[in-house]
Amino acid sequence: MSPRLVLAIASLTIREIARRRILWVMLGLSVASVVLVGWGVDRLVTLARGESLDEVEIRIGVSQVLIMIAFMFSFVLAMSAAFLGAPAIASDVETGTVHAMLARPLRRADLFLGRWLGLAVVMAAYAALSGSLAIAVVRLVSGHAPPEPAVAVAFLAFQSVTVLTVALTLGTRLPSIAAGAVTVVLFGLGWFAGVLGNVAVAFGAAPLAGVGDAARILLPSDGLWRGVIYGLEPPVVLFVAAGRNATAMQANPFFASSPPPFAFIAWSVAWVVLVLGVGIVLFRRREL
């Protein structure tokens, strides 16, 4: 591997995203949704206070709305990651741009890793910026501050990077549209399997519970989403949950009583490295 060439390709990728206005469209949409979120939460809080609800109740309500907003952001981020990652190699191969580059002493691994690095930086920055902005706006209008905003944002960014890694890897073999579509489907299936697994845990259906665990190992995006929820869940909700049937609460896809275990986070990092390795091998074997 040549770090100099990986960095050159990464900076080319960032420049591409900026020049092709994708970044600005993404940022524009984020700002628009944050404004909308601010307005919505503000209305909600005003109405609730009009009904003379207790401030604790309002905080709990807002915290759950914030988790829903984060879910929407995580979905938008996954989509962006899929549609930025899929064509990064695939469309360069389709148009032939890659031929002139690979006729240079540039390893395919360097090109692949450079593409990944550039996109990962953009996705992580985008996740951090839009996530933090949404949390800050909600705090401004409602006074509710989640316990671990940094943890939530970090998991949000990590989740988008896993989706990006899948899309980029699929794009080494599939046409860009197919790679993007397959990634979105996989992301959806992963989330669904996670929900199914939680329901199974809540109802004590052990064999089905394994589906959720297996899905999280195969594609860690849903497991990382649990980390986002954990970072946003206020202690008061955890306290209330502990007092009731905590197992039943597990079935709720927008509830997490504990952060993802360290072993899972370590596996997720290893998973990204593994998938990148698979992508490099697939790309190397591709006939141009």
Added chain:
Amino acid sequence: MTAAAIETSALRKVYGRTVALDRLDLRVEHGEVFGLLGPNGAGKTTVVKLLLGLARATGGGGTVLGRPLGDREVRRRIGYLPELFRYQAWLTALEVLELHATLAGIHGPARAPEIARVLDLAGIASRSRDRTGGFSKGMQQRLGLAVALLRDPELVVLDEPTSALDPVGRDDVRSIIREARARGSTIILNSHMLGEVERLCDHVAVVHHGRIVAAGTLADLLGEPAVRVRVSDLPADRSWLAAFGPAEEAADGWLTVRPLEEARVPDLVAEIVAHGGRVHAVDPGRRSLEDVFLGLVRDTP
């Protein structure tokens, strides 16, 4: 025999059930312009991709600039203009060249002057700060040529370098290729523009159905020089014609003498007139590359 710039032996490439190249033996000497001819789908681009390591051979092997096929380091010494010349549309021409300079390992104080040199050489210096997305196909091909010629590579591989150019552009490219050869580069010209090849190449190989069906110098391929004369009122006794060479007369009045050196054409015409013949037209009867090419490609099943 000294090492050739390119040498392949029994090179074979199969895509699924399609045999793209079948036992291809190729030898290109240093410093020559080598034309790779063939109809569409003959396997020319496959040869180029194997030479550059963009695809892997199914069988056989070879060397490029003394290194085995697929060697990465040797690509530092090669410039390539792909058939699908597409460059990042969001970059300016200057930035595309900077990118390729980085990829080729051109750093330091020589970098900027070298980029300026090839921009000038390809005739796009005035548009170097424009994004390539707005370039015409001809301009993009010129940019591709500039990219291929960065740092005077030892080997320049040009895949259909004039396909998008107008006559002026084509003439420019011919001068650029001649200049590159004068600077010591070996050039592979992959083309089906026969006129181009005829004007530029020292050696030619005709590829058809993945095999070389003819190879050699242009003179080898074009055969002996000859002349065709359209003539009437020729006397019945033609024995005097034998002094020039074997002659053949067609029903439409065209008389072909082959072989005949070009310098003797006026003598032949004078002799015909002296014998009472009336000359209507004289045509240097050497076959064109197109005739040879069509003959080879149509005759080979």
